[in-house]
Amino acid sequence: MIKIGILGVGTVGASVANILETNADIIEARAGKKIVVKAGVVKNLSKDRGVSITLSDNPSDIVDDPEIDIVVELMGGVEEPYELVKKALQNGKAVVTANKALLAYHRYELQEIAGNIPLMYEASTAGGIPIIGALRNGLTANHIESIQGIMNGTTNYMLTKMINEGALYDEILKEAQELGYAEADPTFDVGGFDASHKLLILASIAYGIDAKPEDILIEGIQKITATDVDFAKEFGYEIKLLGIAKKTKNGVELRVHPTMIPSSSMIAKVDGVMNAVSVVGDRVGETMYYGAGAGGDATASAVVADIIDIVRGNHGPMLGYKKGLEGGGLELLSKENITTNYYLRMEVDDQPGVLAKVTNSLDTFGISIESMLQKPHVEDGHVKLLFTTHKCQEAKIEEAILAFKKLECVHGKIAMMRIEK
Ligand SMILES: NC(=O)c1ccc[n+]([C@@H]2O[C@H](COP(=O)([O-])OP(=O)(O)OC[C@H]3O[C@@H](n4cnc5c(N)ncnc54)[C@H](OP(=O)(O)O)[C@@H]3O)[C@@H](O)[C@H]2O)c1
Structure with a gap:
């Protein structure tokens, strides 16, 4: 039997506990072992989580418990989860995280600390879409020429409404907040920062680029006007907030910004809160991945898949390579x-x-x-x-x-x- 400890039983953590319980039969069949949640950690112990697992408010009850095999980090933040994930790895526990902010800042240090201990993070980028698995496993024969994608559902929902219904930015932001798609402080989403964290993770796997959000071009959707939308329509474009990683002869371009793309392209047709990522490999050509980029169950689906892979022994190096990629020579191109x-x-x-x-x-x-x-x-x-x-x-x-x-x-x-x- 494999025992799991969940740091953070919020939207995603509660869904992980629920999937592990309700889909236990199929999970055991696929993993070859029974997987159970031993405990979860939250801040507020009096709040009902809708799941029947033992809760504590002390993370050490999980990271230092010798019975726990896999620590699942779903609390969010950067420095606190970094220290806890580090401790769990040092204690020899495998880790699964959905935390893109943690990885945007600490993925290379964590890779070093993890060594041969599994550290998996499928849910950190584009939620339920298995894009990390595609890059770490399915496309490993290829030099990656480009990655281009809609990596933030909130902004895609807003842009879809602006383009299709002529809604104004302020109106649609209010609506997105009322529907729970946008936070009270929406800067992280509308400013492009959330997408930049995901892009950096993908660029590490594809190119081995060790950059932080501050190092790359990030622009949000706040300045798009009705005139820009009308122009785009008139000239056959859609406007999407894209994360773009592109290998050029001089280095790798990494950027997040509102982008006009031809209305006929597949990515242009991705509407609402959905995410989509296109990856072009030198041998496979273009491949495309589409699905829910957020939401408790969709994200937990990716978390549980990582847990199953660890139990099966199916994990490779954290970022997917054992030696420097492309001769270790790829540089981030300046803005x-x-x-x-x-x-x-x-x-x-x-x-x-x-x-x-x-x-x-x-x-x-x-x-x-x-x-x-x-x-x-x-x-x-x-x-x-x-x-x-x-x-x-x-x-x-x-x-x-x-x-x-x-x-x-x-x-x-x-x-x-x-x-x-
Ligand atoms: N939600 C999504 O759709 C989604 C998609 C992809 C990735 N992610 C990532 O998944 C992670 C979790 O997201 P979420 O939406 O599930 O967040 P959430 O609903 O806010 O849940 C966070 C949980 O962590 C607990 N927590 C936070 N700090 C803690 C601390 N210091 N000690 C103990 N417990 C602590 C919170 O406890 P309390 O409830 O008591 O405050 C809560 O249970 C984040 O890194 C996020 O970026 C989320």
Whole structure:
């Protein structure tokens, strides 16, 4: 019999306890052993969790209990779970976690501490979708060319409503909060930070990149306006908050930002709270993974799958490689060196010659326009100028935006969004 201790019996922890009990027959058949929860840890012992397991408010009752074989960390946070997971591993216990924030900051240290002890984390990225398993196992014959995905359900729900129903950002954020999709402080989701944690985990497995959220480009969906949405529709794009990891000849691009993608692409069709990740391998081509990225049962499904894999003895190295990947030589590309297509929106004077000034400015930085739209709606004698560019370097776009700001014919803020084709 295998004994489990659960640190954190909240949304996911209670679902894990419930699945282990109600699906015990199929789990035992697949694992080859009976798996039972010995105890769980919470902060507030008086709250009903809806599960019949022994509860304590002392994490040491789990990490230091010699009878517990596998510690499941589902409490959230960064430093406290780090210390507890470290202790559990040092005590020789296998660990399963769904904690993306913990891994975004400490995955390489934990890999070192774990050594040959299993440390599994399928649920940390895209909840119930087995994307970690795909990268760690199914795609190991491939050099990974790119990973691109919708890794946050809250923002995808909001963007779907903004695009399909013309809802405004503030209205839809309120609705998402009322439905329980967005937290009272939504910054972690709408600011792109949650997606960045997941992207970093995937990039470690695919490329061995040891970066932290502060090291990569992260932009949220807060600045998207109805004008951007209309433009996207008119030019055949959807707007999605994507996590993108891409191997280029100069290094690996890692970025999270609202992205215009062709409406015909598979990822563009992923609506509502669902997640989807596309992985391109050099031999397999494009593979696609779709499903629930959050929710108690969907996330617990991935946690329990990790527990079963550990019991079966099916675990490899934590990040999926035993020696440095790609000769150990892949570097994170700096933000300025990212290369893609861009969309720009600005307000300009409604006068002859203005367009020439703007296009000349772009020419100076070697940027060429792909498509352009002038909105007839005039405010204070200004019109909205929207255009997309051919591929260019992020640094050039930033320089061009600075130059536009200095032009007398350009007013207010200049918006920029990246396009992936
Ligand atoms: N929810 C999802 O859909 C989802 C999806 C993917 C990944 N995850 C990850 O899974 C983890 C758990 O998420 P969740 O939604 O289940 O969180 P949650 O509902 O807030 O549950 C957290 C649990 O941990 C307990 N806890 C927190 N700090 C503790 C401490 N210092 N000592 C003892 N107990 C403590 C809490 O106790 P009290 O209840 O007494 O406060 C609660 O039972 C997080 O890392 C999250 O990022 C969640």
